[in-house]
Amino acid sequence: MNLFDIIGPVMVGPSSSHTAGAVKIGRVSRRLLAEEIESAKIYFHGSFLATGQGHGTDKALVAGLLGLDVDDPNIPDSFAIAREKGMHYTISGIDLGEAHPNSVKMNLTGVSGRELEIVAASIGGGQIRICEMDGLTVNFSGDLPTLIVHNLDQPGHVTEVTSMLAHKSVNIATMQLYRSNRGGNAVMVIECDQEIPREAIAWLEHLEGIIKVTYLSLLEEEYV
Numbered sequence: 001m002n003l004f005d006i007i008g009p010v011m012v013g014p015s016s017s018h019t020a021g022a023v024k025i026g027r028v029s030r031r032l033l034a035e036e037i038e039s040a041k042i043y044f045h046g047s048f049l050a051t052g053q054g055h056g057t058d059k060a061l062v063a064g065l066l067g068l069d070v071d072d073p074n075i076p077d078s079f080a081i082a083r084e085k086g087m088h089y090t091i092s093g094i095d096l097g098e099a100h101p102n103s104v105k106m107n108l109t110g111v112s113g114r115e116l117e118i119v120a121a122s123i124g125g126g127q128i129r130i131c132e133m134d135g136l137t138v139n140f141s142g143d144l145p146t147l148i149v150h151n152l153d154q155p156g157h158v159t160e161v162t163s164m165l166a167h168k169s170v171n172i173a174t175m176q177l178y179r180s181n182r183g184g185n186a187v188m189v190i191e192c193d194q195e196i197p198r199e200a201i202a203w204l205e206h207l208e209g210i211i212k213v214t215y216l217s218l219l220e221e222e223y224v
Contacts, residue, residue: 018048018055018102021122023075025104026064028130028142029118032216035110037065037087043094046101048122058091061104065089070126099131116214133214136187137178144173144191146216147201152209153179153186160207161188170194185211195219 030037040062048057056076063078066087074081082089096103100121108116119132130140133148140146147165151157158177165172171193179186195217205213 018051018057018122019060019075020070020126021102021124021128022048022057022060022104023064023068023070023072024126024128024142025118025120025122026061027067027069028064028128028216029106029108029116029120030065030067031142031218032118032130032133032148032214033108033110033114033116034215034217035112035114036085037108038111039109040065040087040089041107042089042091043105044091045094045096045099045103045105048102048104049093062087062089065108100129103131105132133187134212136180136185138187138189139176140174140189140191140216142216144193145195145218147188147190147192147196148214148216149188149190149204149210150212150214151186151188152211153181153183154209157186157207157209158188161190161204164200164204165190165192165196168197168200170196 042061059076059078062082063072063075066078066081066085068075068078094105096105096119100123102122104120106118117134118130120128120130122128128142130138130142132138134150136150138148149161173191173193176189177186196215201213201215204210
């Protein structure tokens with residue numbers, strides 16, 4: 001536990017869960033898409049839906065999608081900034097069942113046409129969890145460089161990915177494996193202690209049986 005776990009993040013308020021957490025969800029989702037966002041369909045669930053407007057959750061999430069940080073004084077003006085930048089968005093409600101009450105689902109489209117579906121939750125103190133990506137379960141915080149590999153559920157893919165990381169001297173902090181069903185689609189979620197070189201990501205994308213590779217880098221976005 002560190003000091004920020006006790007007192008919370010430096011942020012534009014009023015709420016670490018409804019405001020700072022929403023900004024962080026937006027920022028992490030933007031980094032996962034890895035390009036400017038052209039359009040976003042935003043669906044709030046639970047407490048986010050019931051009280052989010054009063055806490056500025058809607059403006060906070062849009063601010064994060066624009067790349068603003070949790071302490072940026074421009075967060076309350078995010079709707080106007082989005083209009084200036086040509087980022088289109090819609091905001092509505094959804095019932096995500098047993099999901100965390102501070103949850104949101106988003107369908108994002110980037111300027112190149114790249115698409116990403118995210119379900120994420122703000123779990124308190126400005127901390128978040130990415131819960132689903134493109135319909136498959138994941139579970140990561142966005143605090144470490146994270147590699148998400150969608151692949152066919154076949155032997156050898158885990159070895160290919162972990163061997164590549166070892167070759168690039170990238171240490172694995174956590175690793176999770178999920179699959180829809182035996183022989184169906186699977187996903188690896190690997191949080192790392194170091195950044196993964198871009199050429200290694202490109203190499204993974206061209207392997208047979210790999211459906212999609214998504215990488216969360218904590219380096220400053222080159223496309224901003």
